[in-house]
Amino acid sequence: MAASIEDVAKLAGVSIATVSRSLRGLPDVAAATRDKVLAAARELDYVASPFAARLASGRSSTIGVVVPFVHRWFFAEVLGAVESVLSQSGFDLLLHNLGSSEGREQFFSILPVRKRVDAVVVVSLALTEDEVEALKSLELPIGVLGAAHPGFFSVRIDDVAAAQTAVEHLVGLGHRRIALIGGDTDDPMRFTPPHHRLTGFRDALISHGITPDESLERLGYFTVEGGEAAMVQLLGLPERPTAVFAESDEMAYGAMRAIRRAGLRVPADIAVIGFDDHQTAGLLDLTTIRQPVAEQGAKLAAMLLASLTNPDSAQPSDVVMETELVVRGSTVASASEYADTTAATS
Amino acid sequence: MAASIEDVAKLAGVSIATVSRSLRGLPDVAAATRDKVLAAARELDYVASPFAARLASGRSSTIGVVVPFVHRWFFAEVLGAVESVLSQSGFDLLLHNLGSSEGREQFFSILPVRKRVDAVVVVSLALTEDEVEALKSLELPIGVLGAAHPGFFSVRIDDVAAAQTAVEHLVGLGHRRIALIGGDTDDPMRFTPPHHRLTGFRDALISHGITPDESLERLGYFTVEGGEAAMVQLLGLPERPTAVFAESDEMAYGAMRAIRRAGLRVPADIAVIGFDDHQTAGLLDLTTIRQPVAEQGAKLAAMLLASLTNPDSAQPSDVVMETELVVRGSTVASASEYADTTAATS
């Protein structure tokens, strides 16, 4: 049987209260006493029972993290960053992978994090009002990655502006007939980026005197395969686009593949720009909008931890991180030298 | 303040013991009583405090999952499958992402799962003796994915045989000068596959009268970039290989890219076979060894749950799942038709 706080107290010759104080580094413990306790604890290989501690204190030192799909690059990257921050602070991470709209419904109706976490991180979900209410009913600090909600902490990028930047890069290269390969804004899983990137795409066109043409907006479902299929459709148009903005690098990969399979050249015949700066974007020479992925997760986790540590500063804040246009060979032929250099040194 | 079991008991007009029994679906409760309790619980929006339950029962309904890197495809896929099985059984999943050899050391010395999980799943780590001892000291059911250990549950594939199959496919096509792009068997993170796949590779060559040539064995570090760099080295050899076996599809992608950049053709000049059947392998027309990734994770989780539910059947078992050679255009030119079909329908 594992040692309990009482065993440590006996061995150290003090009360269990003193053991508790010493082990948690509370003040008002004599240095000599603390040392005795630490020695006894080490000797017995003691670790406090988290459940007893949580029951008594009401705090769980656990954060729930909700992702739509762990196995997709973006979410996995965020998750890794969050885990790293939490484990360094001695917090546990309870993972909830929604997986589907049924999983999502189930999560928000059951709220399996109830009574077991101190805060919740929600990644990239466009929350419905009901979902927001459900989260609020937890009466816990909530962190959202990818969208701002009053009362919640948030970290995100400016998707509208980033999409505009992408389109403006293409316009600046002389393109006027620009297609979009995006996520489904009606998707039952409701991700946030598609809405904003679509808005930015259309806004940028309009501000350059180009009328958005819905036949040039196709769904790529955030997968390589989807991007390829969408591009095939675009290539079948009477008047095909000269440039494509894909809302993710993975869809851009599919688009490039479709273009080349059709015997056309990137960027000579059709320029392609992606979004994310996925790890293989340099390798595939893809121009893209870089966003700090792990950094967003780490920042959000840190904000939540800070609010738990110091409930005074619990002012929910909204952090908007910078994105950056990374020009490579898929939009500017001569840029490929840069890309080669990047790929070789990475 | 959230409702407690006492509130429910009062409202239902029964004792807290009866509430507990009713809510947990234990036998020996009159149907009418149970209904009253359930109604009261619903009315008060009651959920039991897991910590109190865990303290009292000694069970946590939580499983710890340890992965080397969440953000890598294979591990993320496994994690998603494990999460799905656990959440369906009402179990919590505590995630531990090692991230580096320091993170690994820290995990096994601190054992942050102590006193908080009912079982542990370890993914793809070649465990040292000390690590095995550390896990055993938990006195919990341990599940290992990717390697067998006496006393632990395990699910895996036969990496040696699978690698042999890959090489035999190449030999069958007439290749004799076959290179390997693999993981580092001296990597501080010590993954299991590299050792076994290297063994299978060499064994297959030998059994066909081909002497393994170490200059044809290169490190690709399980990344696209690493695979490309390894292939560049192989292409620089006085006598270059006519075929390459990469221990992962991602390394194979890099190899194919290096080959094409060098102005050579796949498979005409150099055939390439990968490992995993990664989701984009069909798209990139890569011959590979398919292994059931999510299935391995789901199976292992289910085994552990079964052993917790029915401690009698707690016989640690070792399940070896099937792998399958998937022939596509990177080894057999005429196979590309199949690949196109696959890609179009997937």
Next chain:
DNA sequence: CTGTTAGCGCCTTCAT
């Protein structure tokens, strides 16, 4: 079938 009563192992006032 249902109620009573000890704990589970720790945190946290409140004294001293």
Next chain:
DNA sequence: ATGAAGGCGCTAACAG
């Protein structure tokens, strides 16, 4: 600076 003692909310015998 330290100790004593009362919960935290539930489970699990044990009665009845």
